[in-house]
Each structure stands twice: as structure tokens, then as C-alpha cells.
Amino acid sequence: MQMTMRWFGPQEDKIPLEYIRQVPGVEGVVGALYDVAPGEVWPVDKIKALVEQVHAAGLTMEVIESVNIHDDIKIGTPDRDRYIENYKQTIRNLAGFGVKVICYNFMPVFDWMKTDMNYVLADGSLTMAFEKHGIDKTLEEVVKEVLDNSNGFALPGWEPERLAKVQELFTRYSGVDDVRLRENLFYFLREIIPVCEEVGVKMAIHPDDPPYSIFGLPRVVKNHADLAMICDAVDSPANGITLCTGSIAEDPDNNVYEILADFTRRKRLHFAHVRNIKLIKDKDFYESAHPSQYGSLDMYRVMQALHDNGFDGYIRPDHGRFIWGEEGRPGYGLYDRALGVTYLLGLWEALEKKTQ
Ligand code: CS2
Ligand code: MN
Helix, strand or coil: CEEEEECCHHHHCCCCHHHHHCCCCCCEEEECCCCCCCCCCCCHHHHHHHHHHHHHCCCEEEEEECCCCCHHHHHCCCCHHHHHHHHHHHHHHHHCCCCCEEEECCCCCCCCCCCEEEEECCCCCEEEEECHHHHCCCHHHHHHHHHHCCCCCCCCCCCHHHHCCHHHHHHHCCCCCHHHHHHHHHHHHHHHHHHHHHHCCEEEECCCCCCCCCCCCCCCCCCHHHHHHHHHHCCCCCEEEEEEHHHHCCCCCCCHHHHHHHHHHCCCEEEEEECCEEECCCCCEEECCCCHHHCCCCHHHHHHHHHHCCCCCEEEECCCCECCCCCCCCCCCCHHHHHHHHHHHHHHHHHHHHHC
């Protein structure tokens, strides 16, 4: 297992690599280029500069999150083949610099969705939340809530220029139901997985956040059955998943522990996002501190499901709260995520010693 933290690069992240290096147990960062539009090839010179900077700080960069998928691939337009060819080239370029895992998602229109970016917890810390009265707002109001409260940071998957035309984007997806979206995902996988096998890269799909339909959009990465169908669609170790405990647990019908155990056993779980959420009522939730006592997940069981089934991939804490006066990119402050790392590694050490 390799512990990592996400880092948004020299322009987009105000946390220096040196600070990440000082978090005990963190060996690498999960990186990405943020100045390349979805659908374009990631240029070799930019990848090289990023990797060299990370290595110079004594860290690895073997995981990318995310190489985002162009809407034409998700919609399945005739233009998709051009974007898929670009994606293949990006995979090759990344493999040339030691990248082993690429995290991506297949959510139409938006990446994750939250309705409250500054939810205040009892201890005064700030977190993100999803409440259905928020979803009663109009589409434009919800988009505005997220964009206005991102503290000046560009949020991946929330490109303002793309979402300025959100209604138009919805219209483009109007003929795409779950069946079509799934077919388009499988088409994409059948094209790219052979390239991944050739260059030694593993794809790892991130679950939908939230894992059910919002605003009538189709959803195909919601639960155990969806993940199994995706893995079976192209039966290769290069076709795997990122299990985000927070996202998948937003639907209380999902058994996070069983899902973790099953895909770890199948050797398809390449990347784990481990965080806790607190379900409030009717699927409303907020993102809590990592330890079990603050949320709805038993984090010991989460780590046990990975450990006892031989997890050997990359792991990172996921969104943290804002504590100790820190400000910055929502979900990605240093302090609370560092506490998450320490806690998860503590659980892991206990599991290791118990079985020795
Ligand atoms: C992440 C996702 O920051 C987050 O919410 O867990 O946005 C994740 O990076 C993407 O969905 C993966 O493609
Ligand atoms: Mn996640």
C-alpha cells in the first residue's frame, strides 16, 4: 500500500510539496495538469516538469486524478473517436513518466455535487454538505453556489466556461439514458484498455458523487452491480476502480465494506479514497472528520476490508474540513487531511500487527 495526498500543482495549490513531504507516512502525491482542457493531449513537456518537481521534493507521482473525459465521449457523438485517440496518447505520455494509475469519472455535466460549500459543524470547523432542499433550487442556483464558494480556486470538472452553458449541456445529454451512457463507457474502455495493457497503466473509475441521479441525469457508477458490470465489460486488470468510501456511502443501501472486500479480492481496486460522511436524514449528509465516531462509517472495518483482502494499491485521505483557521480549496486543506493520513495509517498498523 502506498499512502498519498492529492496535490493540485504549483499554480493551483497553495500547499507546498515540502509540507506534504512532512506528513508522516506520505510517500507520493496524486497529481494532474489543470491547464489542459478535457479532450486535449497532455503534453510531454508539461508532464515532465510536474514529475520532476514532485521527485525533487522526495515524493512519487504514480497516480493521476483525473484525466477528465470529454463530453462527446460520454454523449457518444461522431467526434468521440478523435477525443479517444487523444486520450490514448495522454495515457502513453503519462506512462513514459512512471504513472501507474489513472483515476477518472464518467459523470455527465458535473463532477461531484454539493449544495453547501461552507457547512458549519458543532466544533466550528467548515465542511461541504449535500442537502436535498438545495437540490430543489434551480440548476443555475446550485451551480452558482458551488462556483461562488470555491474560494477563488478552479474546481476540476467545474470549468466555469463549460458550465456557463449548463442548460445547453443538459440538452446535449437529453437522449442519453443509463443504457446509452453505459454503452458509451464500454466503447471508451474497449478502445483504451489495450493501450493501458501495452504501457502498464491501470484505469480506475471513481464512483458517482452522489451515487444516484440528480437533475434527471443518467448515472452508471452507483453501486456494487454497476462496478461489477464495468469490470466485466473489459476483463483486464487494467480496467479497475477507485473506491471512494465517502461517495459510495452516500447511498445507505450500498455496503461499502463488501464492495471494498470484493474488488480488492478481484485485484481491481487500484486506488482508495478513504473518508467519512455523516448521513443526516433522507440521504442528506455532510463530510465529517475521518474517525469513525464522527461519521456514519466504521473506518476500522473500511481499513480491515482492504487489509484482510490483500490491498496493494494507492490510498489517500479524501476531503478534509477546514480547521485551525486554514482557508483554501474546498475539501483540500492540509491540516485535516494530514490528520486523516495519520489516523488511517494508525488503523493499518494495528491491523498489520494483529495478523503477525
Ligand atoms: C474527488 C472527485 O474532489 C473530489 O470530490 O473525489 O472530484 C474525483 O477527483 C473525481 O470524481 C475523479 O475523477
Ligand atoms: Mn473521492
